Structures are given as structure tokens and as C-alpha cells.
Amino acid sequence: MPTPTPLIAAWARSAVVPRGGAFKALQPHDLAAPVLHGLLAQAGVDGAAVDAVVLGNALGAGGNPARMLALHAGLPLHCAAYTLDTQCCSGLDAVAMGAALIASGQAHVVVAGGVEAWSTSPLRMHRPLHANDSPVAYERPAFAPTPAQDPDMLLSAARYAAAHGYTRAEQEAYALHSHDKAVAHQHHMTAEIVAVAGVTHDAHPRALDAARAQRMPVVARTDALQRQEADAFALSALTISAQADGAALVLLISHAAAARLKRQPKATWVASASVGGAPEWPMLCAELAARQALASAGINDVERIQHVELHDAFAVQGLSFAKGLGLAPTQINLQGGGLARGHPIGASGAIALVRVLAGLSLGTATQNHGLVAVAGAGGVGSAAVVSRLP
Numbered sequence: 001m002p003t004p005t006p007l008i009a010a011w012a013r014s015a016v017v018p019r020g021g022a023f024k025a026l027q028p029h030d031l032a033a034p035v036l037h038g039l040l041a042q043a044g045v046d047g048a049a050v051d052a053v054v055l056g057n058a059l060g061a062g063g064n065p066a067r068m069l070a071l072h073a074g075l076p077l078h079c080a081a082y083t084l085d086t087q088c089c090s091g092l093d094a095v096a097m098g099a100a101l102i103a104s105g106q107a108h109v110v111v112a113g114g115v116e117a118w119s120t121s122p123l124r125m126h127r128p129l130h131a132n133d134s135p136v137a138y139e140r141p142a143f144a145p146t147p148a149q150d151p152d153m154l155l156s157a158a159r160y161a162a163a164h165g166y167t168r169a170e171q172e173a174y175a176l177h178s179h180d181k182a183v184a185h186q187h188h189m190t191a192e193i194v195a196v197a198g199v200t201h202d203a204h205p206r207a208l209d210a211a212r213a214q215r216m217p218v219v220a221r222t223d224a225l226q227r228q229e230a231d232a233f234a235l236s237a238l239t240i241s242a243q244a245d246g247a248a249l250v251l252l253i254s255h256a257a258a259a260r261l262k263r264q265p266k267a268t269w270v271a272s273a274s275v276g277g278a279p280e281w282p283m284l285c286a287e288l289a290a291r292q293a294l295a296s297a298g299i300n301d302v303e304r305i306q307h308v309e310l311h312d313a314f315a316v317q318g319l320s321f322a323k324g325l326g327l328a329p330t331q332i333n334l335q336g337g338g339l340a341r342g343h344p345i346g347a348s349g350a351i352a353l354v355r356v357l358a359g360l361s362l363g364t365a366t367q368n369h370g371l372v373a374v375a376g377a378g379g380v381g382s383a384a385v386v387s388r389l390p
Contacts, residue, residue: 006099006252007265008386010043013248013354014196016341017203022304023196023245028057029068031196032115032247036073038194039111043251045261047073051107054098056090058346069115071215076172080107087143088376089274090114090311091248092349092384096272098252108257111251114351116344132362137224140239143378144279153313153377154220154235157283161316161324163224171239171315172268174329175339178312179205180367182336189335192358194298196294204242213238231369239315241390244342248350249359265389267357270369271296272384283317284311285381286373287324293383299369300328307359307370310337311348334359349374349382 012035016325017023023031032055040047053075055066062074067081080126084094098112123291144150161171161336182205193200203313216237221230258265273292277285294302310332312318318337322329333339335355338348348374356370373383 004103004255006102006269007255007258008267008269008357009045009258009263009265009371010039011192011250011354011357012039013192013196013351014246015193015202016244016246016344016351017199018342019118019243019245021203021245022199022358023117023129026117026197026245027120028060028065028115031245032118032249033073034112034196035194035249036069039249039251041127043263046076046252047265049088049261050079050111052077052082052098052101052110053084054069054084054101054110054112055093056084056086056094056346057116058085058087058090059116059118064259065115067242078365084272086376086380086382087378088311089349089374089382090346091351092372092374092382093274094314095250095252095350095353095357096274096382096384098135099269099272102252105246108254110252111249112252113247114347115247116245116346118245120345134151149279151280153282154240155223156281157314157316158220158233158235159224160281160283160320162230163382164320166231166316166319168234168236170319172210172236174257174315174318175238176208176213178331178333178336179208181334182340183207184283186295189358192197194251194353200226202341205336206343208238212380213234215343235316237316237376241338241343243312244344246344246347246351248347248354249352250329250353265387266361267346268387270385270387272382274382275380277357277379277381279379281373282377282379283314284320284381286317286375286383287321290325290371290373294371297385299385304369305371306363307334307356308332309337309352309356309372311352311374313338313343313375315339317356321373353384356386360386365386
């Protein structure tokens with residue numbers, strides 16, 4: 001008997017706002033609850049029907065943000081709640097887990113996605129080993145067992161850019177195009193964004209020119225070349241995604257639930273992949289996951305994909321991802337990517353998925369396919385293929 005295909009009844013997200021901006025006082029459940037309410041309203045489904053919440057979150061430092069969200073949003077007390085942390089992949093992996101709950105028959109209506117309230121994330125401290133020692137603050141945990149496997153991600157991206165000849169000028173041209181697309185298509189995103197704290201549009205995209213881009217400071221350069229030569233391939237502030245707050249959720253339902261609730265689903269969850277790769281080159285894992293998801297979907301020609309969305313944490317990642325899949329950079333992130341929006345870590349993959357679903361919903365073909373991909377710290381990657389129903 002074939003495994004039932006999970007269906008997608010609705011999708012919604014908040015705006016993406018830079019850290020310290022309009023969402024600076026919100027906890028994860030404060031940020032995600034309006035999105036959940038908007039999602040259910042869009043689908044015409046009562047909260048009492050929700051069996052489970054699966055939520056990606058990377059910076060909450062413990063607890064169970066999914067349970068906090070379920071309670072804060074007024075979902076039934078019996079609703080299951082799972083919080084998942086695979087860093088940047090968390091939001092997309094959470095949706096994949098929600099789809100698996102439905103495919104396995106463990107749930108019929110699942111809210112899944114990600115949220116990151118970077119602005120209110122806890123301060124991190126290493127506990128002292130001895131009574132007279134002081135705690136030591138740290139910005140991020142280790143993502144691999146040895147320092148050689150765990151370079152700073154900015155340094156890793158700068159090393160890759162230099163090793164493969166992606167110049168600062170090329171990276172900046174990609175970033176400028178991402179911002180231009182995001183600004184030009186802002187009105188197309190109105191339907192997918194739920195107002196939170198009065199914000200109804202992504203705050204970071206802006207009109208820029210090449211002259212201003214060239215004046216932006218270098219944030220990382222390779223350590224394999226002399227400084228003057230390394231500067232030619234350096235990462236500038238424009239070519240990395242900004243720290244941000246945001247949330248995105250999708251409503252997954254089974255065929256039985258669709259019939260029982262008399263809902264017409266909008267899309268199907270076709271296939272997904274969560275993979276590991278070299279921890280030294282984490283950004284490359286998005287391509288690895290994309291290839292596996294496409295293979296699982298039985299798609300061997302990427303030209304069959306109408307909408308490709310990569311959460312591009314770095315411009316060099318977008319350039320490399322497109323080249324690796326045989327696409328032009330202009331064929332991914334058609335309305336601007338994460339580079340223009342910003343990077344709410346645990347939500348970024350789910351936001352990219354919402355962007356794909358929203359893009360497919362505007363299509364006119366009988367059936368469209370979309371691909372979403374994201375890479376995460378430690379050398380992990382996630383991707384999914386979805387299809388718009390006629």
C-alpha cells in the first residue's frame with residue numbers, strides 16, 4: 001500500500017525584521033502566534049483540529065518553544081509539540097518531520113515551520129569547572145568536534161570564494177540583484193505575510209547601487225592569501241545575510257483530514273532530504289540536499305522546476321548553488337532571497353518554503369514543481385520538492 005502523500009492546506013509568515021528592530025521585545029511564541037492564527041484562518045480550519053505543532057528554533061537555548069506556541073495560541077491541551085534544532089535547517093526540517101507524522105498516520109493536521117526571535121535570545125555562558133572560576137560567555141556553540149572541522153562560517157565562505165574564483169564584485173552584483181528583486185516584488189508578498197507588531201513587509205531589502213556596495217566594509221577574507229589578493233574575493237557586509245527575527249508556518253493535512261474538514265489543499269509535499277556533508281564547507285550542503293530531494297521526487301531535469309528558492313546566507317553560496325545545479329543565478333530566488341531579507345536562523349528554511357509555495361500559487365500551469373534548499377552549521381543541508389495542485 002503506497003504511503004499517503006501529505007497535503008499542504010495553507011502557508012503564512014511574518015515579515016523578516018533585522019535584529020533589534022520592530023520585533024525586538026518579542027519572544028518566539030509572541031512572534032509565531034499571530035502567524036499561526038493567520039494560517040488557520042486562511043485555511044478555514046479551527047485550532048481544535050490541530051494534532052501537533054512541529055517548530056524549528058535554533059537560539060532558544062532549551063525549553064520547548066513549540067509547546068509554548070501551542071499554549072499561547074490557544075491550541076488544544078492534547079496537541080503534541082515538538083521543537084527541532086538543526087540550526088539554519090530547523091524550519092524546513094520541522095516541516096519534513098510534520099509531513100512524516102502525517103505519512104506515518106500519527107497525525108492528520110500539523111502546524112509546522114520555524115521561528116527565531118534573535119533579538120530576545122538568551123545570553124550564552126559556559127559553566128565554570130571550579131568554584132572560583134567565572135562563567136565564560138560565548139556567541140555560538142561548537143558545530144564539529146575539532147577546530148579544524150569548525151571554522152567560522154564567514155571564514156569558510158571567504159575561503160571558498162577565493163578557492164573557486166568568486167570575486168567580491170561578482171558577489172556584490174548577486175547581492176544587489178537580490179535586493180532589487182525583493183524591492184520590486186514587495187507587493188507580491190502581501191498575501192503571505194501576517195501582520196505582527198504592525199509590520200507587514202520585510203524591513204531589510206533596499207535600493208542600492210554598485211558605488212555604495214564598494215564602500216561597504218569587508219567582514220571576512222580568506223587566510224590562504226596575502227591581504228591585498230584576498231580582498232579581491234572578500235565578503236563584504238552586503239554579501240552576507242543580516243541577523244533577523246521572523247516566523248513561518250505551513251498547515252499540513254492528510255487526505256482523510258481534507259475530506260473530513262471539507263478543505264481543498266493547495267499543494268502536495270512530494271519529497272525531502274536532510275543530509276550531512278563536510279563540516280568545513282557547510283554552505284555546500286544545500287546543493288547536496290537539493291540533488292537528493294530531486295532524485296527522491298524522480299526529477300532528473302532541474303528545468304522541470306518552476307520555482308527554486310535557496311536560503312542564501314552568502315552571495316557566494318547562491319552563485320555556487322546555481323552553478324552546481326546548472327542554473328543561472330537569475331533562475332533562483334525569483335523575488336529576492338534570504339540575502340535581501342535577512343536570516344532568522346530557525347525560521348529561514350520555512351520562510352524559503354513559504355516563498356516557493358506563494359510563487360507556485362501564482363502559476364498557470366496544470367501542475368508546477370518547486371524546490372527549496374538550505375544549509376546549516378556543522379555541515380548539514382535540507383531540501384524539499386513541493387507541487388502545486390491544479
